[in-house]
Amino acid sequence: MRRLSLIAVPYIWLLALFLIPFLIVLKISLSDAALAIPPYAPQLDFAGGWGAVKAFFADLDFENFEFLTTDDLYWKAYLSSLKIALISTGFTLLIGYPIAYSMARAAPEWRPTLLMLVILPFWTSFLIRVYAWMGILSNEGLLNQFLLWSGLISEPLTILNTNTAVYIGIVYTYLPFMILPIYSALEKMDDSLLEAAEDLGCSRTSAFWLVTVPLSKTGIIAGCFLVFIPTLGEFVIPSLLGGSQTLMIGKVLWEEFFNNRDWPVASAVAIILLLILIIPIILFQRNEQKQREAEGQ
């Protein structure tokens, strides 16, 4: 009985905060847009009795999902989001891995400080940090001023409101999510494994590729998912740093909700996004499971 109640807590949590909202969104996505408050129909009315509920279900249809396939804006947005998420995950990995590696190789007394520095940006509002990037990347921004002053360029570079700015913003924001799991994997690694590899004839470089990288694999996978999953639906960064040509599904979703006030279509967009994300989330869970098994030797 006690065990059951212990398990019940997280499940009730999931039910209340994940499953029920999801069902509500699913329901909206199957409804029709209407000029009403809330702006969709039909409404579920339990007061009308069994007949009303039956009528309500009869009114639900997949019209909105069909609509998504007719307008190429949506699938282009999905593809573009996937592309941006993939590329920025790649960049985050390229930048994050060396940082995590050098942190794990640093003297033990320095590691908590370095870890602190990685986590420190979270103490400032995410929005403020993105605004700060606007100040840095704009035509009159710090970066352009510095480059002009140093004589490297004669005209300011247009970075803000381009995809480049979006990549910079995403990589900057999600870097800690990449560094932390890789660092924790590398930090656990026994240095004598590298010595053993060298002893058996590896150069430093091949020891890195044959031992360090495979052993940090779970960290790399976890970091990539932690960056990829939220980036796919990212809305704030593309809308603040991106330009008109930056197409991301999070932005489309926002526009459907607040500009078009078409809640059913927006919900359908959200449902599809969730379905796309379920695959990497399951893969991520698998990776975690595998890691736990490897550690539980």
Next chain:
Amino acid sequence: MAQETLFEPWNDPNESPLIQFKNVTKKFGDFTAIDDLTQDIYAKEFFALLGPSGCGKTTMMRMLGGFETPTSGTILIAGQDMNNVPPNKRAVNMMFQNYALFPHLSIYENIAFGLRRTDMAKGAIDARVNEMLKLTRLEKFAQRKPHQISGGQRQRVALARSLAKAPKLLLLDEPLGALDKKLRQDTQFELMDIQEKTGTTFVIVTHDQEEAMTVASRVAVMDEGRIIQVATPDVIYEAPNSTYVADFIGDVNLIKGTVELRVSSAPVNDPEPGAVAENIVDETPSPQPNKLGEWIHDTLLSPIIGERIEPIKRLPPPSTAELAASQEKIQTAQDGGLLLNWSDKNPTIIVSNGDETKDGATLTFAIRPEKLNISKTKPDAPNALQGKVIDIAYLGNVSTYYVELIGGQMIKAQMANARRLARRDITWEDDVWVSFTDTAGVLLER
């Protein structure tokens, strides 16, 4: 046969050493890990570096492996200066303390790892790995991951992996530290067996003196970055060159005193050599009076010729077989040597193997507990000291008696428990004699 198995390349002037440390010093900041060390190690040796933690033994091994470079001095392997040769370019492999098996690779791949780094053909690698698996009896586990096998098996994988490339020199860093005692003993013999089969030179680092004694052809006892003594296990044990070595290897009683030249004609505790034998000759029975003769002597003759002397009642003289059997027990001191004055309440200790040139010096007498004998009656031995049993440690096969000698010196004596515990006749608070032969101990200068 016996001549052939005698393996002592260090005594052969024609033999050239495989490894040479020449005035090697290694410093970590202010700390001197290795202090001006010079040492030769020969091919096919099983060389043990023994010492407490922090004595520099691991540093010495890591310098052989190429993981540390000497601050000064040179290390030669097969005549080649190794100072600038990285670990992956040395014909040296190391078995790491925690085995350092690659957790992401199977046992097979772990063993093949070093071979794959060479230009060896695939088939040859497979053959070599299988040979190694067979040598270490791991065939069944080839496809398992390191975390799926036991500690003893992991240890064998580590050994197989380090032997796979057939190195000239194999370094073993506390290889058996993680195993329990029983498994450790089995593995020690396995190691010796494999070393013999492969003909590889082994250098083993250990802090376990028993392990070093078991496996090694020579043992180097280290302390504070220096080698204190290098010798075969029996010499290290029986003839340590210092109290440090004597104390580090096994148990020892140390008695400090001044020595004087022994006048061999004046035995201290024991009749002259040969006296026992003469006594036996004297005991040949002379005619003895019968009951009537005794009565006549006692009543009539005693006022005239004095009291009748009661002959000592003796057992019949020992047969030759009995004599041979008791030969060891007839302990007679040899001539020469030194006498140790160590306490005014106790007799001097005869050390007939003492160096006579040390006359007058202050030396420490070292004697192993198992070389002491304790008895309730005064034994017939060159050295016998009186004391009282303070404590007895029962260890199963042996018991260690802690005896306080007159004057307070504590001494440990170890006796094999040939009898059941219940029949032990010496117990706490008993007054006992601690005895030992004149050659059982050694005199040490430092």
